[in-house]
Each structure stands twice: as structure tokens, then as C-alpha cells.
Amino acid sequence: NAGVTQTPKFQVLKTGQSMTLQCAQDMNHNSMYWYRQDPGMGLRLIYYSASEGTTDKGEVPNGYNVSRLNKREFSLRLESAAPSQTSVYFCASSEVTDSNQPQHFGDGTRLSIL
């Protein structure tokens, strides 16, 4: 029972490098989300996908792009990494984007940009 799987778990990049964070869910959920978590600030929404084929910006989308590859997979891309993007990134999924639907989170990708 994997739930939400994120790869890689850890990554170190140099400023200006690009990288794609992968996320897959096996719960047949329609909606998927990407968050970043910084100390003392809780989680902030970067992008979300309400359903396969759609993506929308969240609170902090600058510097990121996303792709909803299929119903299971939602990737996050950093085209030119900056030190300010050092963070822990979480992917989540829910059945639909209704308020009462719990979001299920992966265990995160810890990204450091030097």
C-alpha cells in the first residue's frame, strides 16, 4: 500500500542546474498538489492539478513548472535552480478538490541548492 511516492528523497544541486521531482499515487485520485515546506512557515502550495489534463498555479509558482503526465503522475520541474528554492518538497493527492477531501502526502524530497 504505497500511497504517494516521491523520488528522489534527497538531492543537492548547483545554482542554475535543472531538475525534475517525480510523484506518483496509487489511490486513483483525481487531484494532485505540490507544496514546499520551509522552517516556521508551514507548507505553501506551488501548483496543483484538479484533474488529469489540468494544472493551476498556487501561492508560490515562480521558478517552477509542472506536468500532469497521467492520472497517477505529477512532476515538478526547476528549470534554473536558485538557493531560495532550497526546501523540502511534498506531493499530495486527493479524490477531488472538495474541501472535505483529505490530502494524502508523500514523505518529501529534501532539496539543497548551493
Add this chain to the structure above:
Amino acid sequence: QQQVKQSPQSLIVQKGGIPIINCAYENTAFDYFPWYQQFPGKGPALLIAIRPDVSEKKEGRFTISFNKSAKQFSLHIMDSQPGDSATYFCAPNAGNMLTFGGGTRLMVKP
């Protein structure tokens, strides 16, 4: 713009104590009020949630109290255990767009 303010930032209680974590929000469009629990190295997990037409909800040792007029809700943990040591986040939302508070790091001493 801080829509959600959570307090305290950290909390230490003895086993059996009743820690209380508070969350204040500004956005009146929020229509669902969950608390998430996060252990080190893991993602957050839904702990308990309440709708705005209810003032209190209990699930096991966890209780949410909700005050719509004050735009506040709180989490109470009865008979707290060392296994409850974690970071807790309020995350009020509308349309499943969660707005997380800054988190409360709880330590329950044996």
C-alpha cells in the same frame, strides 16, 4: 499576508497533560478546518477536521473546538502520550486549497 496564525510555536507537556494548540484565520471563505500531524521525515497526515456548522468534534483523544464568530479553532489532545510528539498544523481551506499555519512542535515527556 499571513492568513493563518498558529500558536504556540512549540509546546512541552508531561505525559497525561492536555496540550492545546490554537489557530486564527482571516479568510471567511474557508469552509473546512482540519488539523494535520507530521512526524520527522514524513509528510503531514490528516488527524481530525471540523465543518463550520459544528462547534466541537471529538475523535478518540483528539478534540477540535471551533468558534466561527472569533474565526478561531483549536486542537486539544487528552491524556497526551510520548507518541503524540510531532508537529501539528492547522490548514483551513476552501475548495481543498489548504492554507497551512506555521506549525506547533509538541513534545510529550514520559
